[in-house]
Amino acid sequence: MGQLVELTNVSKVYSGDRQNVALDSVSFGIQAGQVTAIMGPSGSGKSTLLNVIGGLDRPTKGTVMVDNTDLDRLSEAGLARFRRTRVGIIFQFFNLLNNLTALDNVLIPAQLAGVRAGEARRRANDLLERLGIAAHRDHYPARLSGGQRQRVAIARALINNPTLLLADEPTGALDSHAGEQVMTILAELNRGGQTIVLVTHDEQLARASASRVVRLMDGALVDDRDETVRGMVRVR
């Protein structure tokens, strides 16, 4: 199976009063169909790495290839198109639009992508059904529990059938029961062939759900372990 994501010498430096190195020459690849967990302590660069892979941020140096697309070559509009068609992003704090219902939140990426209204609605209803929140489709986020909100966010991330699903601490704001439900959903998606990159600081969760764990420390990749063989893959 080929590499869906390929990072080569990716660095990200934030310039402010003093330079802050968020990523330091990180290189690794992710195969299609894999669940990769990115771990590390707070400030190690996990979210920055996810943002760079998802085209939410540009690296200061290095190349990021996702699904044979060099993200550095894309304009801002091109990156936006990339995000809405190739990747789905799940955030720790859900990031739903509070003035839209669950259904409308899920529909947004499809509508932005120009999917026909009927088709978009069919897909959204299917996803809400699959994720067990169809009964709440007309509810606003404020009336949903944390787990329900995250399931709406997952449905929104999946509506355009992305090749890559990025999840940034998807259970971080949930109680343990809701967290388990969300991880079950992600596991099911992966069984269906969905490639997932998961940022978490929860060791147990990473080991339980990811086939591979990548560890960062001060922006550098320090450990890359294939959990299916319990061995180190490579560290460059």
Added chain:
Amino acid sequence: MSAVLRKSLADLRRRKVQTVVIALVLFLSSLSATLALTLLVASDAPFDRAFDQAQGAHLSMTFAASAVTESQLGARGFTPGVIAHAGPWKVVPWAIQEPDGRTFLEPLAGRDGPGGPVDRLTLSAGRWAQRTSEVVISQRTADELGTQVGDTLTSASGSPLPTMTVVGIANGVGNEPAAWTLPNSVPLVTSSKLQTTYLMDFRLVHAATREEISSVADAIGAGIPPGAVLDSTNYLDAKLNADRTTSVMIPFLLAFSAFALLASAFIIANLVSGAVIAGTRDIGIMKSVGFTPAQVVAVLAGQMLIPALVGCLAGVPVGILSSQPFLSDTAHAFNLPRTFGVAPIADGLGVGGILLVVLITTLLASSRAGRMSAASAIATGSAPATGHGYRVARLVASLPLPRAWTLGGGESLARPARTAMTVAAILIGVATVTFSLGLSQSLTLVKDGLTRARQVQVFVSRSDGPGGKGGPASMPAGRSDQQTAALIAAQPATARFVAERQVDVAVARAGQPVPLTAYRGESSWLGYPLIHGRWFGAQGEAVAPTAFFTRTRQHLGDTITANLDGQDLHLVLVGEIFDMRGDNILLRTAWGTLPGNPEAQEYEIQLRPGTSANAYAGTLQSAAQELGVRVPGNGGIDTAFILINSTLAGLALILALIALAGVFNTVVLNTREKARDIAILKAIGMPPRQVVTMILASVALLGIVGATAGIPAGMALHRNILTLMGQIASSTAIPESFFNVFSLGMLVLLAAAGILIAMLGALLPAQWAARSRVTEVLQTE
């Protein structure tokens, strides 16, 4: 430095956009207020001020040099009722030959200097004549002939005067001669048709009414040989003319000043309250670290008042400077001396009022947050807006439009109070533009109605001879009515003309002799706009201005009795006209209404298209020097209307900019509040262009609503102000056609202006939002 001041300054540095917007809006507001108020104060009675400065003549009298001597006239300066006099000055008709062969006949006076006890002249260029071949000309003459200091004016062949060099341009406030030279340069001619006359100016003890002035004129005339007095004029006509134009200006400026101040106050209130509400979280934090409610209010007041003060300090001098060209034009229009006009008290009150609005709004807006507990303020300021506009958002989302549009449209009504403020800002902008455009168009029609320049290009007057009532003084008699009419008719460039004669009649309740002008021939084309009824069509019918109807308490269709030298004329009032001659107590009728076989005194001529009025007048004057041929100036009307239109355009532009800033501010606040939502949308794939579209869509609907309300508001304002201007200026009603200036195309443009104001105001913040970094926004959540 105190904590309050330190925090205020820190906030100013941190909220640069807000600081700049407040300073900009206050700059524009204080500029427009200062401009309008300076013009308002300076426009108040400019004639009276200039008249006092120049010791203007209450009475000017012209005497026949053939009938009276200088020494006899000098003694008349001490007639009871006269407090000062100047002259007698010799005046001779000066035939000026233009290079193209045309001849102008202008009165030239001999005067030894511009000063004196009465009618002091102001030299606006050059110096006074020092040699016999030097001449000083009036500003009007300079404008008409296109002459400057240093030019030479050639006397026509046969003229007793030499070729003259123009050495100065001077202005006076009365009925001045066209030019002045040294007294010994003016010949005493008593034998030919072009006779020398004497001009004397008098200031009187009592000169408030025509009657008072007439009685002194009679007393002056009583002491000299009969027939010596050719003409006498008083300052009241010139004053009436100047006061009429300024009285048109003043209600307009008052209305616009009030409107500008109210609009500015409203937008400032919107701006300040929005900024304070947006800073609610900060207020909570301040309180949590120990700021007292009063200190919190002081910090906010500092944030608002410092940029407001800076804006005002810049706006006031710019406003004063901006008003100077308008004041200079006003002075030029009335041939008045130009001065640097400042109205410190009015300007101070205006700016003080604006700053008071800032302070009051800040106090009101911050008092709510000041009363909140620290925790509540932080929570209120941190929480995303909820509960507003959900239904609207869903409704808009169901529209078959791109999602960026429907998202933006749904957002537009999410915050009712801010939405109302934005709509109000757009409404003010559109109403201002509507009002200004409408008034500008209407004033063009008013100007056309006043000057009738499209209908009548040349006036010809003939005299019944020295001492007679018809025609100008100093013009010799010689050509009969029939001969004059035949001469005019024979000119190839004459398209049509009408002969007329004016007599004074007595009408009940008029309170004064009423000028009745009778027209020979078809006269409905003369260009007096009809307010009601129709133009007269037969003998015994008459039209009159509104003031006549009001004064005499007559109505359309009434029959009045006009007494002419003891003979009753019965006139049916068939039309109310827009007419601003004299004090508007006058009548116009058909020729046949006059008894006997009257002779025409004046002729109004319409030229064929493409004919030069000056060339025509030159030809006619050359053919008959004894006629008074006049291409009408417009008594400053053109300049006055250009002035009003320029002021209108300037103030409208400023108000539109203030409205723009109001929209800009609202959108900045909205996008700041919606930064998280925008970042989410960008994260899930909304490209920058759609972000811009969405934000523009959020104000487009408001633009449409604002325009829909603003256009009728502007039209209503236009109608009311124009009506008020007519009533105050000359007690005239306004023809309906003057109001109907809004074409469908213009209304569409005005609606587009509303959307444009909204879009332009939102464009910059929309672009900022489109360029914002998703990760930074979401990570700060």
